[in-house]
Amino acid sequence: MVPELPEVEALAGYLRQRAVGRRVDRLEIAAISALKTYDPAPTAVTGRAVTDARRHGKFLDVVFDGGLHLVVHLARAGWLHYREAFASTVPLRPGKGPIALRVRLDDGSGFDLTEAGTQKKLAAYLVTDPQAVPGVAKLGPDALAADLVTFAGALRSRRGQVKGALTDQAVLAGVGNAYSDEILHAAKLSPFALTNRLTDEQMATLHAAARRVLGDAVTRSLGQRAAELKGEKRSGLKVHARTGLPCPVCGDTVRQVSFADSDLQYCPTCQTGGKPLADRRLSRLVR
Ligand SMILES: [Zn+2]
Numbered sequence: 001m002v003p004e005l006p007e008v009e010a011l012a013g014y015l016r017q018r019a020v021g022r023r024v025d026r027l028e029i030a031a032i033s034a035l036k037t038y039d040p041a042p043t044a045v046t047g048r049a050v051t052d053a054r055r056h057g058k059f060l061d062v063v064f065d066g067g068l069h070l071v072v073h074l075a076r077a078g079w080l081h082y083r084e085a086f087a088s089t090v091p092l093r094p095g096k097g098p099i100a101l102r103v104r105l106d107d108g109s110g111f112d113l114t115e116a117g118t119q120k121k122l123a124a125y126l127v128t129d130p131q132a133v134p135g136v137a138k139l140g141p142d143a144l145a146a147d148l149v150t151f152a153g154a155l156r157s158r159r160g161q162v163k164g165a166l167t168d169q170a171v172l173a174g175v176g177n178a179y180s181d182e183i184l185h186a187a188k189l190s191p192f193a194l195t196n197r198l199t200d201e202q203m204a205t206l207h208a209a210a211r212r213v214l215g216d217a218v219t220r221s222l223g224q225r226a227a228e229l230k231g232e233k234r235s236g237l238k239v240h241a242r243t244g245l246p247c248p249v250c251g252d253t254v255r256q257v258s259f260a261d262s263d264l265q266y267c268p269t270c271q272t273g274g275k276p277l278a279d280r281r282l283s284r285l286v287r
Helices: 005-018 148-156 162-167 177-186 200-221 226-235 280-286
Strands: 024-029 050-056 059-064 068-073 078-083 099-105 110-115 123-127 255-258 263-266
Touching: 005 050, 005 059, 005 078, 005 200, 068 078, 148 162, 148 200, 162 177, 177 200, 177 263
Parallel strands: none
Antiparallel strands: 024 099, 050 059, 059 068, 068 123, 078 110, 099 110, 255 263
């Protein structure tokens, strides 16, 4: 599962509890391509204390004293594993393993940023200002923090299908494929509904659904150990990744629409008046 706002929020919360106040012994880079910046150098964090951990959309921001930030986008298969101790003090060597970066702290603990699979998309930036990270600079308002006026204004600024608007980080920050399916299900809206045709009442329902779905997911994830967060996310989902299973609200069968590189799930009874949406890929095959 791709980490989205709730998982990154929980990782930041875990780091605030566990890492703040600890000093960095060493930042080690195993996947050279994962670190997108070269100035300041990785050695610049040595000896600095972790002062905070924050979230910008789906980006994690580890803050060090003196105003240095390690900003990380976990991409599709990235994760942060907190280690109470490392098996070896030997520095990581560049290689093809799952570990991209390691931060060793002065109490012997620390964390690994890992990425499964062969497609390496995890991106880390060592910067003095998080806004220097292009993906952070273009983020829209935060999906969890936005009030109704901000939320509605952001979504209506992008004409088109509401599923696309919810997942566009420049429109609204933090929501990806999984939680947009969940938010639309909770709001009883079709993923293909058009943003400029949503009534004020539908927009208010969508806003409330976003806050509830994301807030509940953050609550479930917080307090969990970072290593267990992924399983926790899966257990809370009602439609996403549940094609063919019964909708927990109405009992109808959850359906799927497939695209070239992703798919979405929805419940026809809850969201589309009982009518299945056309699966473009399938209808093209049939034709
Ligand atoms: Zn349903």
